[in-house]
Amino acid sequence: MGIMVRGLAPAWRALRATVSLTTGLPKQFSQSFNIVAEEQEGDGKFSTDGPEPGILYPNHIPTNTLQKLLLSAGSAVMSLYDPYRHDMIAVLGETTGVQALRSLREKMSNDPEGIQILQERPRIRMSNLDIERFREMPDGAFGREYARFLDVNNVTPDTRMPVRFVDDEELAYVAQRYREVHDLMHTLLGMPTNMLGEVVVKWFEAVQTGLPMCLLGAVFGPLRLSTKRKKKLIELVPWAVQSGRNARCVCSFYYEKRWEQSVESLRKEIGILPPPSIKF
Template identity: 65%
Template sequence: MFRSRKRFSPYYPRRGKVMQKINVPLRAASHGTALLYPEYIPTSPLQKALLAAGSAAMALYNPYRHDMVAVLGETTGHRALKVLRDQMKRDPEGSQILQQRPRISLSTLNLGKLQNLPEGSLGREYLRFLDVNRVSPDTRAPTRFVDDEELAYVIQRYREVHDMLHTLLGMPTNILGEIVVKWFEAVQTGLPMCILGALFGPVRLSVQHLEVLVTELIPWAIQNGRRAPCVLNLYYEQRWAQSLRALREELGITDPPIHVGRA
């Protein structure tokens, strides 16, 4: 399952509800006991099961239904999210992220500062990724169905660093690149939606791309996913000036075995 890769330039953000909502900090609300965080929708176990089944069917039919992928992740990921949250709490950098709740959006990114960073830095390369692939960080769906405010932030953070993982792995936003990132994420996070996306995403590939994926790219993604520490423990916003090459070496991420073009 892959989220929608609608083309947006980071310099021309889409207006409307998505941008307005993403700027709200994901913290407990004070205006109602039932509303754990902005956009929260209380659901029973049965409702979650029905949502999970329906969203899984739709996401398998159309992997680019990002809204269905988001629902699937929230209704099936409770156990994996708890593991990720605990990993973050045990790590100094991850713990700081949980406490400060940084968000990645056009309203929080200093585009001018990122543009002025040295060539090869994480911030410069992340900005280049957004520009080349014509995507915007403001397209992330808000969390709605997670019944724990802290876990809701964890899955929101996962969504918002997804493009950072593309940058770290050197993967474009075409279907082959998305599948490779999903395999890395599946190993890293254990989220059911990532596992399903990794397993079922290749069904739409050509025979030639499928062979390359199975023989070279999947083994590389699995190896790097296992070797790297939890990528949610990286405070990317404090590492913009760090060399991307140095960060890859710190995480044990090697260069892809082949070049994956944008086509």
């Protein structure tokens, strides 16, 4: 019981923030969840100095099949209830996407640029980015448009959840890389961070990655859209799907070396079709 509780603690913290799941559970079981959750609050990082047995990377929480099933079910429910719960979407992707992550790793391993990424393992974080330099780049440059996206939508790459439940160190990096290039996809696809933009990006990513969480967001996301925005999907979704099929693996591009490249030329290189002219 103690192992299961410890493995589920991060998801439990997120789930209990929105809805109480303790009703009907034995009091001792519920209290154990809360105790472990409080113990793990901190910065969410595991020390790499003398890691515990089974800990493969910082933040890793080993889980067995039953624990993953429970995490998958709980995070899926919460993701459908509130599509903006990125923490729950992250848990869902980690517990259901192992095969898709293996496929992504294989694609990266078959690409020279992808191999370099797997070897060097770059991270897209504010501490690694010169945002002020990006803002001084000419309009249309990838770095300039990415900085504009961050400024307009008031987001940073540091808001992405760390990977925790992937029980393979290299696959965990692939999952983290996918997560960190998500905002770059918004930039290249020209999509805002509202629900309409997220649904379009999820359709693109679902075709690209095969991750179940992407398909879930693509299918159920439109339920939260107004009738007016649903009509825009009629034109946007076919374009996103076609672009996803046409594009090379988006995780195989070393974006950190392409900030000065124009968005237009990078789109062409990746295989993203020109986006439709639609006002958001």
